[in-house]
Amino acid sequence: MLPKLRTSPARKRKRRSHHALSNANLALCPNCGSNRQPHRACGSCGYVRPGLQVKATKD
């Protein structure tokens, strides 16, 4: 494809105005109190829900 007209800087910037990343939604872990993403295992203690805990990654 060969564009007929070159995209102007303003048009390019307007298109890219929607490309910004938003902050991750964080909730407190009820087990250890650190931040974790909802519906995911806690990164520091591995807590998922009552009765289920997975191995936390070491880092």
Ligand SMILES: [Zn+2]
């Ligand atoms: Zn935790």
